[in-house]
Amino acid sequence: MHLFLLLTLQATAAFGQIDPAHCRYALGMEDGRIKDEDITASSQWYKTTGPQYARLNWEEGDGAWCPQGQLEPSDSQYLQVDLGRLTFLTVVATQGRYARNSGNEFARAYRLNYSKDGLLWKSWRNRLGNAVMEGNKNAYTSVINDLHPPVITRYVRLIPVTKVSTTVCMRVELYGCPWEDGLISYSAPEGQLMMPPGYPIASLNDSTYDGAHERRRVTHALCTHGSFSILNGYVEMEFVFDRQRNFTSMKVHSNxxxxxxxxxxxxxxxWFKPRLIACWEAEPVSFKTVLDDRNPSARYVTVPLNRRAAKSLRCRFNFADVWMMFSEISFQSGNTHTRTRDTILPTQMTLVVTSPPVTSYPPDDVNTPILIGCLVTIILLLVIIIFLILWCQYVCKVLEKVRRETTDRELKDSIGTKLSLKKQILKLDKHIFLLFLTGCGGGYAEPDVTQCTPHQCFHSNAPHYAETDIVRLQGVTGSNMYAVPALTVDSLTRKDISAAEFPRQQLIFREKLGEGQFGEVHLCEAEGLPEFLGEGSPLPERDGQSVLVAVKQLRADATSQARNDFLKEIKIMSRLNDPNIIRLLCVCVSSDPLCMVTEYMENGDLNMFLSQREIESTLTHANNIPSVSLSDLLHMSVQISSGMKYLASLNFVHRDLATRNCLLDRRLTIKIADFGMSRNLYSSDYYRIQGRAVLPIRWMAWESILLGKFTTASDVWAFGVTLWEIFTLCKEQPYSLLSDEQVIENTGEFFRNQGRQIFLYAPPLCPPSLFELMMRCWSRDIPNRPTFEGLYQALRPHVNQ
Incomplete structure (x- = not known):
C-alpha cells in the first residue's frame, strides 16, 4: 500500500514572478499616490491628527495620525490603508509624531492585519508565530520591518500595541509590488507530523498558512506544505485560477x-472545469510517467495538457512506490495564439503560475493593404529608433570630452601630476562618468562608447589586484574563496597535496547543497572517516555513526583551466589550519570526478541562523522563541575577525566575506567558507551580468567595484558589512532600499568623496563604539581602515563583559 506523499509547495507564488529581495518599492503614502480617502482609521483624537496625516516624513496637520484618548493594552485601534489592488507587501516603515519638535508620541510596537476583500481579515505572524512587530523608540527616526513572510493583500491595518496606558501616534509607509499572478487558490491534503526512524520529528505544516481547513484538507490558500497520509494509492490537488486559460503543460519537480x-x-x-460553477468535464488528460531505476536525481516531469481550456484543474497523482516527493509545480498557459513559459527558481520550492499577456492578432483573412501598412509603420519606427541610438552615442562622446577636461584640472590640483596614477584615475572617472551621466560605459580598459550597452557598464573581466601577485582559485562554485600569492602555486603535482585520498565508495550522497559554474557541492555521509583520519582528527565524536561532510565535486566536463584551479585550491586548502577556517579533511583525486571533502557545519550558515532568531529578552524566554544575546553576537564577531586575521597573516584575500559564508557547528563555532555563491538561496546578493551572478557588490569596497582591486583592506570593508548583518540579525540585505544600479552609483559617490555617499544605518542592537568601528572599515581612504589584527584586538575585550 502506498502510504505517504511528501509535498512541498511554498507559497506566495510570488517567488516565481516577484523576488522579495527586490520588491521593495514605496506604495504611495509619502508621495501622495495613496489618496486621503483611501486612508481611514477606527478613531482620531482631533481633526488635525486624522488618518490622512499618517504619511511618512510629513509634518502637515499636527504631524501624524493619533487615535482618540489614551491607548490601553486591551485596545484595538487601527489605521487602515486601501492599496487599490492586490499587492505583494514586503516592508512596513513607521515613525512617531514629531511635528517640528513639538510632539513626542510614538508606537513602541504594533500588529498588522490584512485582507484581500476588506471583509475577511487575517493577522500577520512571522515564521515563529509572533504577531507583534517592533515599533519606534523616538518620534522622528523611521523603523523598517521586513515582513517574513510577505503577504498578498489589498487592505492593511496597523494596530498599535502597548503594555501600559499611553498616547500613541503613527506615520507610515508601505513597500512592495503589484501582484499580477493568476493563481487564486489551491487545495491539497493537510500536513502532519513526519517521524522517520533515526531522524528528528518534523512538522510539515505551514507556519504561514492563512487558508481554511476542511476535513484534513487546506483550501483557499497560496501556501502550504506537508506530509500526508494517503490510503488509496493517489493524492489529488485542485488549482483555481483568476480566469479561464488554455493550459499547455504542467511541470512537476519530483525526487x-x-x-x-x-x-x-x-x-x-x-480534470478540467471551464467555470467555477460548472461540473468537471468527463474526459481527463492522462499521462503515464517513464520510471527510471538507474538515475536517483530529482528531475522535472512535463505533463502535456493539450491546450485544454479551464478556470480550475484537479490532478490525481498515482504512487509508484512508498513515497512521492514534490518540490515544485508550475503551469504553462496561453491564449489561442500565444504560449508562455514560467521562469522558476529551482531552489525555491514554489508553486508558480504565470499569467500571459492577452495578445490580439488580426484574422487570417486580413487584407494585403493592412499588412503593407503595418510593415511600413514598423520600418519607420525602426528608422526612428536607429536615429535616436546614433544621437545618444554622439551625446555620449561630447559629454565624455567635457567631463574629461574638467577632471584633468581637478586631478592636477588634488592628486598631483604623477603620470601612472593620473592615467589610472582618468580611466576610472571615465567609467563613472559614462555609467552615471549617460547610462553606458566600458570596463576598466578603454571603453568604446559607440557600442556601449547597459550590461557593459559593469564588467566581470576587470583586473584584480592584491597586495602581491595572486592566483585566483575558481573552485567548483565559479567564485573565488581565496586569492593567494602566486609563488605558493606556481607548480603542482600529486605529492604537493598533503590531504589523504579517501575511498570514494565510502561517500554516501544525502542531498545537493549548491551548484556552481564548474561543479556541485553535496552533503554526504562519510563512513569510517574518523578512523581514516586517525588521532588529531578535527571531527567531533559521533559514537560510531557516519560523519556528515560537505563534498565539492568538479564536473567531468569542466575545462582544463577549471581542473587545474580545483587542484590548486586543494593544495592551498590543505595548508590552512585555523579554528575559524573551514578544514579540508581529505580528497578523491585518483579518478574523476575530482572531489574535496571538507567539514560540514550542522547549524548551517550564519545568515540563516541569525535570521531565524530574535534578540534575547523575557518575551523570548517566556514563549520559548529561539534567541541570541548581545554577548553571542560579539563572540561571533570576534571569531570571524580571528579567522580573517589568520588569512591576512598569509596574504590571502577572501573576496566574498559575508554571513552567508560563515558556517556554524553544533557548538556554535564559526568557520569561514565559500559556499555562498553556489546556493541559489543567496543569488540576489550577487550582481548579475547577462543572467549570471558574479559579484557581491553590496559587500565590496569602492575600489573593488570601480578598479577591480581586491586586497586585505577590501576584505576589511566586507567585514564591516558582515558586522552590520550580524547586529541586524540578518533581517535585511545591506542597502536593501537601493537597487543594484543605485549601489554602484553610491560607489561612485565614495570615489568622488563629496559628502553625498550613503552609509549603512546604525543597527539598534549595535553599541556606538562598535558602529564607529564599522564606519572605520568603510573609510574612503584605504590606509585609514583598520587591520584585522587591530579589529580582533578591538573586539575581543567586548566579549563576556
Missing amino acids: NMFSRGVKIFSSVSC
Whole structure:
C-alpha cells in the first residue's frame, strides 16, 4: 500500500514572478499616490491628527495620525490603508509624531492585519508565530520591518500595541509590488507530523498558512506544505485560477531516490472545469510517467495538457512506490495564439503560475493593404529608433570630452601630476562618468562608447589586484574563496597535496547543497572517516555513526583551466589550519570526478541562523522563541575577525566575506567558507551580468567595484558589512532600499568623496563604539581602515563583559 506523499509547495507564488529581495518599492503614502480617502482609521483624537496625516516624513496637520484618548493594552485601534489592488507587501516603515519638535508620541510596537476583500481579515505572524512587530523608540527616526513572510493583500491595518496606558501616534509607509499572478487558490491534503526512524520529528505544516481547513484538507490558500497520509494509492490537488486559460503543460519537480522508496509518480490524470460553477468535464488528460531505476536525481516531469481550456484543474497523482516527493509545480498557459513559459527558481520550492499577456492578432483573412501598412509603420519606427541610438552615442562622446577636461584640472590640483596614477584615475572617472551621466560605459580598459550597452557598464573581466601577485582559485562554485600569492602555486603535482585520498565508495550522497559554474557541492555521509583520519582528527565524536561532510565535486566536463584551479585550491586548502577556517579533511583525486571533502557545519550558515532568531529578552524566554544575546553576537564577531586575521597573516584575500559564508557547528563555532555563491538561496546578493551572478557588490569596497582591486583592506570593508548583518540579525540585505544600479552609483559617490555617499544605518542592537568601528572599515581612504589584527584586538575585550 502506498502510504505517504511528501509535498512541498511554498507559497506566495510570488517567488516565481516577484523576488522579495527586490520588491521593495514605496506604495504611495509619502508621495501622495495613496489618496486621503483611501486612508481611514477606527478613531482620531482631533481633526488635525486624522488618518490622512499618517504619511511618512510629513509634518502637515499636527504631524501624524493619533487615535482618540489614551491607548490601553486591551485596545484595538487601527489605521487602515486601501492599496487599490492586490499587492505583494514586503516592508512596513513607521515613525512617531514629531511635528517640528513639538510632539513626542510614538508606537513602541504594533500588529498588522490584512485582507484581500476588506471583509475577511487575517493577522500577520512571522515564521515563529509572533504577531507583534517592533515599533519606534523616538518620534522622528523611521523603523523598517521586513515582513517574513510577505503577504498578498489589498487592505492593511496597523494596530498599535502597548503594555501600559499611553498616547500613541503613527506615520507610515508601505513597500512592495503589484501582484499580477493568476493563481487564486489551491487545495491539497493537510500536513502532519513526519517521524522517520533515526531522524528528528518534523512538522510539515505551514507556519504561514492563512487558508481554511476542511476535513484534513487546506483550501483557499497560496501556501502550504506537508506530509500526508494517503490510503488509496493517489493524492489529488485542485488549482483555481483568476480566469479561464488554455493550459499547455504542467511541470512537476519530483525526487527519484528509489533506493529509499521514493519515486516520481507513476501516472497523473487531470480534470478540467471551464467555470467555477460548472461540473468537471468527463474526459481527463492522462499521462503515464517513464520510471527510471538507474538515475536517483530529482528531475522535472512535463505533463502535456493539450491546450485544454479551464478556470480550475484537479490532478490525481498515482504512487509508484512508498513515497512521492514534490518540490515544485508550475503551469504553462496561453491564449489561442500565444504560449508562455514560467521562469522558476529551482531552489525555491514554489508553486508558480504565470499569467500571459492577452495578445490580439488580426484574422487570417486580413487584407494585403493592412499588412503593407503595418510593415511600413514598423520600418519607420525602426528608422526612428536607429536615429535616436546614433544621437545618444554622439551625446555620449561630447559629454565624455567635457567631463574629461574638467577632471584633468581637478586631478592636477588634488592628486598631483604623477603620470601612472593620473592615467589610472582618468580611466576610472571615465567609467563613472559614462555609467552615471549617460547610462553606458566600458570596463576598466578603454571603453568604446559607440557600442556601449547597459550590461557593459559593469564588467566581470576587470583586473584584480592584491597586495602581491595572486592566483585566483575558481573552485567548483565559479567564485573565488581565496586569492593567494602566486609563488605558493606556481607548480603542482600529486605529492604537493598533503590531504589523504579517501575511498570514494565510502561517500554516501544525502542531498545537493549548491551548484556552481564548474561543479556541485553535496552533503554526504562519510563512513569510517574518523578512523581514516586517525588521532588529531578535527571531527567531533559521533559514537560510531557516519560523519556528515560537505563534498565539492568538479564536473567531468569542466575545462582544463577549471581542473587545474580545483587542484590548486586543494593544495592551498590543505595548508590552512585555523579554528575559524573551514578544514579540508581529505580528497578523491585518483579518478574523476575530482572531489574535496571538507567539514560540514550542522547549524548551517550564519545568515540563516541569525535570521531565524530574535534578540534575547523575557518575551523570548517566556514563549520559548529561539534567541541570541548581545554577548553571542560579539563572540561571533570576534571569531570571524580571528579567522580573517589568520588569512591576512598569509596574504590571502577572501573576496566574498559575508554571513552567508560563515558556517556554524553544533557548538556554535564559526568557520569561514565559500559556499555562498553556489546556493541559489543567496543569488540576489550577487550582481548579475547577462543572467549570471558574479559579484557581491553590496559587500565590496569602492575600489573593488570601480578598479577591480581586491586586497586585505577590501576584505576589511566586507567585514564591516558582515558586522552590520550580524547586529541586524540578518533581517535585511545591506542597502536593501537601493537597487543594484543605485549601489554602484553610491560607489561612485565614495570615489568622488563629496559628502553625498550613503552609509549603512546604525543597527539598534549595535553599541556606538562598535558602529564607529564599522564606519572605520568603510573609510574612503584605504590606509585609514583598520587591520584585522587591530579589529580582533578591538573586539575581543567586548566579549563576556
